[in-house]
Structures are given as structure tokens and as C-alpha cells.
Amino acid sequence: MRWGEIIKRLVLVPPTLFGVAVIVFVLLRVVPGDPIAMMIPPGASEADITRLRALYGLDQPILQQFATWLGQVASGDLGRSISVRQGVLDLLLARLPATIELALLATVIAVVLGVLVALAGILLRGRRAEWAVDGGVGALLAIPDFLWALILLLLFGVLIPWLPISGRVDPQIDIDLRSNFYLLESLLTGRFDTASALLHHMFLPALALALPFAALVARILKASLADAEDQDYAQIARARGYSRPAILLHEVFPNALIPTVALGGVQLTLLLGGTVLVERIFSYEGIGNMAIDAVINRDFPLIQGLVLTFAVLFIALNLAVDLVVALLDPRLRHG
């Protein structure tokens, strides 16, 4: 991908986000229920409600509200959460690292698992055991991440209590870290006991997110490997006396990686979306979990901030995928 292409994509980011902002803003206000209704005690007077609505600016026309909010966002202020009574940006910055770390760990697990299964599948190609691999992958794929979360929670949290099932880290542990990227920072600064405690907590939710994605990676990669192995250049490599494992690794794999990253990379957005329910199930303190609270409380500013954050993540992810694909495929690199 050339620089011009990248710049074109970056230029399109603000209009995309604007579109997202309009849709969310309008939807939230069309759907019945508002934050005031959620926060007033029973028996509050009509006058109190009107005062509260005025306090949060909800008495103004939607267009006016939108203009005010957009002005704030443009100057880097996402407003104040109504239910938590803190700045939305601060809340996001505190919680987002937890979700990013969880998604990263899930991706690592999924890629390792997916690649291993795909390689096993391709080595068994044409034998009866190939069906077992394909079937297993299909079963993994058929169960969604939140269901895996419940299954894993029952299996390894309740029936065989190996791992903690709640939170990001034990409350007793004193986290003395400068950033909110607990795992990355503790790994980089060599505090492995902290990292290990974090990983214990993250493993089950990450695995729940990873399993369907691993199945997806395995399926795409195996099909791509099979396709590439049938190409002339791979056949001719056999006529040059290379062994099949060598051909799969050196000739076929680099080619199969291209469609796998292109198709699988985009599906990472599904994994990010999956964090909402999975974080909730494991009471993991990320933005997904926060999103559910925000929706329950009709916390308009927080929901808007969260949706914008997810939109930025999705856009960044898609751009990153395209860049990596261009890096892997010389035919795209030179335009």
C-alpha cells in the first residue's frame, strides 16, 4: 500500500466517526428511557425532574444537544458520565487498557492455536484424521464466545476450581504500576509475580474469546494452505526434491498467510465486540463491562464515548490489517 492510499484512508476517518456519532446520538434519544428516569428516587417531584433534566442539558432540542456535545468532543472533552459522575475520557483511559490487553492475549492464544490446528490439518490432508480436525474446528466455531465463557467458568472455576473467575487481579495484591496496561508494564519491568497473577485472571476470559477465533483462523489458514499447496510453484518445489514439511513451511505458508490475515484480521473486530459479554461474565474491569452498565443506566455521554472508542478501534484495526497484508504480499506493496 502506498503512502497516498494510507493518507486517503486517514482522511476518511473523521467523516466516518462523525457518521457514527450522529447515529448513536439520535438512536439514544429515540429509544425510550433516559438517564434521569434511572437516577431519581421514587416519589421525586415533577419540578425536581425538570431541574435535573435542565442540569444535564436534556431539556434542549436534540440538534442543540448534538452541537454542544460535538463542540466538546472536537476539543477533546467527551463530557461527564451521568451515572459514575466522572469524566468520560478518564473512565475510558482507565478501562480501555484492560480490554486491549485482554483482546491481545486472546488474539495470541487464538493465533497460536489456530496455526497449530491448521498445520495439523494440512499434514493429515487426504487421510481420515483430516475429518476429525475439520469437525473439531466446526464445533469450536459453532459455539459463541459468551457460551464458551460460561462453559469455562463452570469447568475451571466451579467444578475444578483451578483459576480465578472474577476481576482483573486479586484485591489483596498491591498494584504499583504507572500505566493501566498492567500486564504489559509488569512484563516489561520484570515484575513476573504480578504478571502471573494478572494472567491467571485473564486466562479464562481470554480463552473464551480466543476459541471461536482460533477455529476461524484454523479454518481460513487450512483452506489457504490447501489452495496454495495445489499451485504450480508448490508442485514444482516437490520436483526440486524439497520435503513436504519444508515446502509447506517455506513455499506454501507465506502465501497462505495473505488471505488468512486479510480475512481473519477483519474478524478481530468480532473478538473486540465479544469482550462486552465476556468481560461481564468474568466481572473483568474493561470497557466492555462498563458498556453494559452505561446502557442499563442510560448514561448518554458514557455510551457515546464508548461507541466512539469502539469505532476508532475498528477503524484502526482495519487499517492495520490492510497494512500487514501489503507487507506480506509483494504484489500489493508496489501498487
Next chain:
Amino acid sequence: MNATLTVEGLKVAIGAANVLRGVSLEVQPGEVRGLVGESGAGKSMLGRAVLGLLPANATITSGQIAFEGRDLLAMTETERRGLLGRRIALIPQDPMTSLNPVKRIGAQIGNLLRHHLGLPKRAALTRAAELLTEVAIREPERVLALYPHEISGGMRQRVLIAMAFACDPALVIADEPTTALDVTVQRQVLQLVERLRLRHGSAILFVTHDLGVVAKICRSMSVLHAGRVLEEGETADVLVRPRHAYTRALLAATPRADRPADALRPVPPALIEQLWSEAHRLDRAGEARPA
């Protein structure tokens, strides 16, 4: 002295269908043998059988393939891999799909040299540049750093030819190497193959449907139809005094500069019909009397 390649009574079947019905031929050291036939005659299948590249659903039902007197079919996988690419090489048919699209030319030639000759990385690249010079590629160092999509089809075919001769093979199987090329490039490629053959002292089994190509570079030839060798001999003899009706028909169907175009005669359908029914009769005879 052993023949470079000896194929004897080779029968290959794909499922229930026979594709080779007892093919025998020999290639002597340094000889260029043409293997001629129309599509579906089984000529590529023979080359693939020698290289161990038969499709997964194809089986060799009987016959022998020997390379320099050693039985290729009885060899272990490791032994055969030691020969392939080094002593027995392939010039593939389609230069557009025969190079790995994501690897630089230098890496593709270099890997081959390192794998078979054990050259260190640097020396392999130097040798690769020499090989490219041999196939008349200018600025070889620059080409080594390019990807296949960055060079023309004719250039890719040269790279593939260079790779085929890289380890001084005793036998090169050329699988219709000129079919996918422009007529103008074809001639150059043929001359190139001939020059490299002489320099590296290789024999060539030249698979083609083009009698004109055979006349240009093959000393001897075998005519294949429906998986059978119908006629073989010195190219000059076969082309001047064809004994088999099918060879005569093929010749009459080949355009020549010294004949008007309306003298071209298609191979008579009745003859094709007769040849196929012979082939099927052979198949039934084979079934009746189990080998």
C-alpha cells in the same frame, strides 16, 4: 553404459481410467528426445511419473522407471528427493504460475543451490547471478532482488530454465516449456535450452505437441497417443518416412513454410476413433488376463 532414463511398460491409471497403457522409451546421456502427442495423450503424465508428481488419485499399476540404471519407483523417498532438482530437473509449462509469488528470484534460486549443493548464502547468490547471465538476463544482480510479478513471462521462463540447469542435471524434463510463450520468444527459449544442455551435458525429455519444435531440437522422438507409443525413432527418419498412419496425419496437420495453408489436413476422426478403440481393446485384454 546405462541409459539416462529407461521407462518400461509403464501403466498409469486415474481411478478406473487408464492414462498410460504400457509406455516404453529410453533417453541416452546427452540425447534430446521429443515426446509428441495431442492433449490427453498422456505425455505430461509420463513426465510427472518420472518426477514423482502424479496426482494423488493416480496410481502406477505396472512398469518400471529407471534413472541411470537405478529403479526410481523402488527408491526410498529420501533417495528420490536427493535426485530430484539435482540430477533430474524440470522446466515447467507455465512460467506465470511456476515461481513463488512472494519470494524474490534470488531467494528461489539461492534456496535450490543451498539445498542441493550446500552452498553458503553468499556463494549461492553469486552463483545465482552467474546462472542468470547464462540465460542471457542482463543486470542479474538487479533481477535477483525482484519478485516474479516484476519481470516478464519470457524472463520468468529463463529464470526457470536457469533453475533447471543449476545443479548440472543428467536429465531435464521440459514440459511444453514454449507453449505458454509468445511465438517470438519461443525461438529464443529453444536456443537457450539447447545451449544450456550442451554446456551442462544434460539429456532432455522434451514434452510437446508441436512437431515444429521437435524438428528443431530433438534428435529422436516418440509419438504418443491414448497412453501408447505409436512410433519412435530418429527425428529425421520419423518426420521424413513416418511409418504409422497417426504420425502421417499429424504431419499433414502441421503448418509448414513450404506448403500453402490450404494444404493442411486435420487428423481424420475415423483414425482417432480407430486408435481409441484399439486402446480400449487393450484395456479389456489386460483385465481378462490379470497381470
